[in-house]
Amino acid sequence: MNTVTALDGCVTRAPDTAKVAATRDRLVTPAEAGRLADLFKLLGDPTRARLLYALLEAGELCVCDLAATVEVSDTAVSHALRLLRTAGIVASRRDGRMIYYRLADSHVRLLLDLSLEHLRHE
Amino acid sequence: MNTVTALDGCVTRAPDTAKVAATRDRLVTPAEAGRLADLFKLLGDPTRARLLYALLEAGELCVCDLAATVEVSDTAVSHALRLLRTAGIVASRRDGRMIYYRLADSHVRLLLDLSLEHLRHE
DNA sequence: GGAATACCTGAGTAGTTGTTCAGAGATTGT
DNA sequence: ACAATCTCTGAACAACTACTCAGGTATTCC
Numbered sequence: 001m002n003t004v005t006a007l008d009g010c011v012t013r014a015p016d017t018a019k020v021a022a023t024r025d026r027l028v029t030p031a032e033a034g035r036l037a038d039l040f041k042l043l044g045d046p047t048r049a050r051l052l053y054a055l056l057e058a059g060e061l062c063v064c065d066l067a068a069t070v071e072v073s074d075t076a077v078s079h080a081l082r083l084l085r086t087a088g089i090v091a092s093r094r095d096g097r098m099i100y101y102r103l104a105d106s107h108v109r110l111l112l113d114l115s116l117e118h119l120r121h122e
Numbered sequence: 123m124n125t126v127t128a129l130d131g132c133v134t135r136a137p138d139t140a141k142v143a144a145t146r147d148r149l150v151t152p153a154e155a156g157r158l159a160d161l162f163k164l165l166g167d168p169t170r171a172r173l174l175y176a177l178l179e180a181g182e183l184c185v186c187d188l189a190a191t192v193e194v195s196d197t198a199v200s201h202a203l204r205l206l207r208t209a210g211i212v213a214s215r216r217d218g219r220m221i222y223y224r225l226a227d228s229h230v231r232l233l234l235d236l237s238l239e240h241l242r243h244e
Numbered sequence: 245g246g247a248a249t250a251c252c253t254g255a256g257t258a259g260t261t262g263t264t265c266a267g268a269g270a271t272t273g274t
Numbered sequence: 275a276c277a278a279t280c281t282c283t284g285a286a287c288a289a290c291t292a293c294t295c296a297g298g299t300a301t302t303c304c
Contacts, residue, residue, distance in 0.1 A: 020190045023180040027191065028238065030168070033175065035241055037168040044163030045292075050155045058145040063251060068142045069149065076293060078252055097250045097301050107240035114236065116150065118229035119157055122210075167262075185281060198263060200282055219271050219280045 042087055043111075047072055048080045055090065055103050056112050062098040164209055165233075169194055170202045177212065177225050178234050184220040 028036065043049055050070040055061060058069075063081065067074040081101055084090040091104040103109055150158065165171055172192040177183060180191075185203065189196040203223055206212040213226040225231055 017187070019180065019183070020187050023176055023183070023187075023191050026179045028172065028175045030172070032238075032241065033168050033172045036175075036237055037166050037171045039166075039237060039241065040162045040171070041166030041291095044159050044161075044166040046152070046155050046159040047292080049159045049162065050150065050152070053150045053155065053158075054145055057148045058141060061141070061145070064249095065139070065142050065145075069145050073294075074251070075253090075295085079292075082252080094301090099251065105240070107236065107243070111233070111236055111240070114229065114233055115158055115161060116154075118227070118233070119154065119161065121229070122227075163261095169262080186279095195264075196281075197265085197283090201262075204282080216271090221281065 039087070039089075042083060042089060043115075045080070047076065048084060051077065051080055051084070052089070052103065052108070052112060053116075055101060056109060060093075060100045060102045062100050064098075066101065161209065161211075164205060164211060165237075167202070169198065170206060173199065173202055173206070174211070174225065174230070174234060175238075177223060178231060182215075182222045182224045184222050186220075188223065 043052065047070060051066055054066060054069045061069065063077055064074055066081075067077045070077070081090060081092075085092060085101075088104055089108055090101050093100045093102070103112075165174065169192060173188055176188060176191045183191065185199055186196055188203075189199045192199070203212060203214075207214060207223075210226055211230055212223050215222045215224070225234075
């Protein structure tokens with residue numbers, strides 16, 4: 001039912017046509033869109049992206065190893081990890097003085113894989 | 123080969139251990155990470171996210187219908203669409219006065235679907 | 245207990261970003 | 275050609291963000 005219904009027209013700032021109404025019914029709610037945007041926003045930073053892909057490769061890394069891997073200060077890594085952990089994207093485990101981080105979710109792994117493939121495949 | 127090799131230690135700001143070196147070899151390059159972050163950053167805005175999900179539902183919409191659907195000004199929509207189009211995420215088609223936008227890539231569709239499922243499934 | 249190490253937190257700041265506003269192209273119908 | 279309509283563009287501004295810096299917490303080893 002998403003075949004184009006010819007032209008809907010657009011009568012000066014009030015195009016409440018059938019197509020718009022139908023789309024709005026199926027559309028993600030503003031709240032969902034906000035949460036989706038928040039998720040993407042977290043991935044949308046080079047440092048955090050590198051951290052996540054490092055975890056994707058290594059499986060599990062402590063903070064200072066992450067810092068060395070992506071070449072940023074440990075405080076910057078710590079700030080970044082806090083955001084990712086709060087959002088449930090990474091999980092942590094303490095072992096002695098060190099705290100090991102890993103990807104929390106298989107969905108996130110899929111997302112990272114899919115995005116990398118998208119990037120490399122065109 | 124990503125089984126954990128016990129603890130690597132972390133000798134004061136210079137933990138160039140084997141694990142770090144191995145991860146860095148496999149890691150996405152900084153350039154790739156930047157492009158990935160740019161991609162996610164584009165999805166990481168509520169307005170742009172809603173626009174993309176609207177296109178995912180409707181298939182194709184003109185600017186003013188998009189504006190009505192997501193309830194933002196047409197100029198804001200236009201600005202947003204320019205970014206998405208420049209990045210190759212959406213494509214456009216002119217028909218008379220109107221310009222119809224659609225998702226450019228099936229990878230993007232998968233990404234949007236996967237993310238929505240992630241959000242709703244936990 | 246005390247020093248050393250790994251990590252965290254809060255404040256401050258430079259850089260970035262999304263929106264509005266005003267105006268310019270581009271296309272259609274008369 | 276002219277008016278109307280749909281879309282685009284550039285500048286200005288408010289809001290947000292990611293980093294650095296200084297200091298704090300938690301754990302281990304002597």
